Amino acid sequence: MxxxxxxxxxxxxxxxxxxxxxxxxxxxxxxxxxxxxxxxxxxxxxxxxxxxxxxxxxxxIARLKVATEQKSVDGTIKLGLGLDDGLMIECVVIPEKDHLTLCLSTQVGCAMGCSFCYTARMGFLRNLEASEIAGQVIAVMERLGLEERPRNLVFMGMGEPLANYENLTRTVQILTDELGLNYSGRRITVSTSGLAPEMLRLGQDLDVGLAISLHAPDDEIRQEIMPINRRYPISALINACKSYPIKPRRRITFEYLLLQGINDRMEQARGLARLLRGIPAKINLIPFNESPGLSFKAPSEEDVLAFQKVLTDAGYTAIIRKSKGQDIAAACGQLNTMPLLHTRGRCINTNTA
Ligand code: SF4
Incomplete structure (x- = not known):
């Protein structure tokens, strides 16, 4: 069929x-x-x-079935969506001041194994088809009775988008078609844990925003928390960023999760400032939120502000981001559609690729 x-x-x-x-x-x-x-x-x-x-x-005509809906006190909505083979994914609707941002999943589970991420605990089950990725937009609009489509799309849900490259690019072609949902590439951001070759392909194939889950300024720390760093060390990632075709007035977003005592010290802030020199960059600082039974600790507010100051003093735009939807496990890195007791790994919550 x-x-x-x-x-x-x-x-x-x-x-x-x-x-x-x-x-x-x-x-x-x-x-x-x-x-x-x-x-x-x-x-x-x-x-x-x-x-x-x-x-x-x-x-x-593939349709995703809404299996669960949870609403956070901050207005964030998480939908659990059933796939035809019985598996489930999640997507998250994030209310901003005057518009909605929709966070889309690209895989069921994820193979990247980042140590701070609940999705990684599921392991990798399969890639989503383009109909299952783009269909999340339709499912959200239908469920919430939206007459207008969500303004921004971020590929930051379950999975590593660039590990499902063909279906990702097909999805973006569909979503940006003027006869379809007619998204501008400026309203779409693809996030990656750092698949350097695919980043370069993406820059050649599509005109969309790029976000990189960096989380550390050096290989030693990064490979502790992100196994992908062994395959593509920071030098490969930075070279790919420098070759990425960035349009005037646009920047690459670097996501940096602050974990107390691991990557939140001043030397790392200075290292990050040095590392990104020469790249049109915007930095999102995401203080880790502690969860019961998980070993990472939240940074102190003082340390977060001091980290930010090093970056702003160096001339960067560095924004402190508070994850939304934490009370319904909809914050970055909290998506997981399998009971955690049956999952593996040592991952905890926060930012996804
Ligand atoms: S943070 Fe992103 S790339 Fe890493 S395991 Fe989670 S979903 Fe995968």
Whole structure:
């Protein structure tokens, strides 16, 4: 069965051609596929009924089923979404002052094994299809009755987006299509734990924002908390950042989780300032939040402010970010759709890739 929501507009036009139809029939279908509320081909009223049946017989319109909904005291909403094979993912709707940001998952679980992340405890189950990634936007709009799509999309949910590269790029093509949800690339941020070769590919293939989960200024600390650093050490990551095509007035975002006594000292702040020199960078400082039974400690407020000051004195924009949705485990790195008792690893909560 063809998974129509995993196809780009061009692929649907080609499919129509292969069916002996004019390309515009493929365009028509594409346009309808990305309207929230569509339940089947019978609703595509500008297709002749015979054609509706032909499309319906050849494939399916993938839909994510909302299995759980949790709302935080700060307004953040986490949805648990059921996939066709019975697995589950989570996505998070984050209310900002006058708009919504939607945090999307790209994999079920994650293979990267970052030591501070709950998703890592699930291990890696599988990649999400493009229909399952882009479909999270539709599922949220339908569930929350939104007439307008969430303004910003961040690929920072479950999984390492660049480890599911083909489906990620296909998803972005679908989401930015003017006949679909018509997102601007400026409203989309892809986050990575540091897959350097794929970062370079991304820069060549798509015009989207890039965020890097850095969390340490040197290899020794970084590989303690992020095993990916053994494959792509900081020098490879920084070289990839320097080669990344950044448009004027845009910057790479560096996420830096502050863990008391591990990476929150002044020498690390100075090291970070040195490391990022020459890169158009914005730094998000995320103080770790302690959770019962987990070994990392939160930095003191004093240390967080002092760390920030070193960076701002060095000329960087460094913003202290408080994770939202902590009371419903929707904050960065807290997403996990398996009972933790049955998961492995030594990961705790906070920032995801
Ligand atoms: S922080 Fe991101 S890359 Fe690391 S394990 Fe968690 S989801 Fe994967």
């Amino acid at each position: 063809i998974d129509y929501r995993s196809l780009t507009r061009k692929e649907l036009e080609d499919l129509a051609g292969n069916m002996g139809l004019p390309a515009y029939r493929g365009r028509q279908v594409f346009k309808w596929l990305w309207r929230p509320g569509l339940s089947g081909f019978h609703e595509i009223t500008d297709l002749p009924s015979g054609l509706r049946n032909v499309f319906a017989q050849k494939g399916r």
